Amino acid sequence: KAGVTQTPRYLIKTRxxxxxxxxxxxxxxxxxxxxxxxxxxxxxxxxxxFSETQRNKxxxxxxxxxxxxxxxxxxxxxxxxxLGDSALYLCASSLVDRRETQYFGPGTRxxxx
Amino acid sequence: xxxxxxxxxxxxxxxxxDVTLDCVYETRDTTYYLFWYKQPPSGELVFLxxxxxxxxxxxxxxxxxxxxxxxxxxxxxxxxxxxVVDSAVYFCALREGNFNKFYFGSGTKLNVKP
Numbered sequence: 001k002a003g004v005t006q007t008p009r010y011l012i013k014t015r016x017x018x019x020x021x022x023x024x025x026x027x028x029x030x031x032x033x034x035x036x037x038x039x040x041x042x043x044x045x046x047x048x049x050f051s052e053t054q055r056n057k058x059x060x061x062x063x064x065x066x067x068x069x070x071x072x073x074x075x076x077x078x079x080x081x082x083l084g085d086s087a088l089y090l091c092a093s094s095l096v097d098r099r100e101t102q103y104f105g106p107g108t109r110x111x112x113x
Numbered sequence: 114x115x116x117x118x119x120x121x122x123x124x125x126x127x128x129x130x131d132v133t134l135d136c137v138y139e140t141r142d143t144t145y146y147l148f149w150y151k152q153p154p155s156g157e158l159v160f161l162x163x164x165x166x167x168x169x170x171x172x173x174x175x176x177x178x179x180x181x182x183x184x185x186x187x188x189x190x191x192x193x194x195x196x197v198v199d200s201a202v203y204f205c206a207l208r209e210g211n212f213n214k215f216y217f218g219s220g221t222k223l224n225v226k227p
Contacts, residue, residue, distance in 0.1 A: 033213065042220065043204065055213065090156075100163060106156055107156045107157065109156070
């Protein structure tokens with residue numbers, strides 16, 4: 001069974017731009033969560049989606065948004081990028097009835113210049 | 114206040130030594146889950162174990178073992194006879210109640226030297 005895939009793996013943007021990251025969950029997994037990992041703040045929860053609806057949200061500004069499609073694939077968008085948005089963005093998927101067990105993808109490393 | 118504290122920032126051991134990674138958590142919920150994840154240099158978080166708050170039994174899986182003690186709010190992880198391939202950053206995490214929002218510790222970097 002293929003694992004969680006994230007594209008792109010690496011991305012370089014400049015301040016003020018926007019970016020869209022994609023996540024394809026493990027087949028059969030309908031819950032997708034997103035995390036930001038930085039050296040200073042560690043791993044922080046962004047949001048969770050299942051059944052195309054946001055179910056939980058972390059403490060991030062509205063510049064961070066996401067969505068989920070009917071095939072469970074998810075995208076997250078960051079608008080008006082700031083230098084501090086440079087991070088590893090991790091996606092995790094889980095079965096809806098076993099949401100407590102999450103399987104992570106390799107992440108997208110975003111560098112904002 | 115931090116919900117999950119991993120006081121050990123970095124640990125270095127020599128191969129075949131045993132090593133214990135500490136994790137202390139804080140929650141008011143009676144129902145919660147605790148996790149350990151391994152993050153190798155490649156970046157992907159690898160799930161190691163899940164334990165719910167009603168199950169205080171210790172668990173052993175090969176060279177790995179976990180000690181869950183609610184009385185001290187700790188969920189420690191021991192690697193027996195460490196190997197170079199165990200070198201990674203290890204994260205402890207807490208999931209409270211029915212909200213699928215995880216709180217991660219700051220991680221412990223384990224260096225196993227040959």
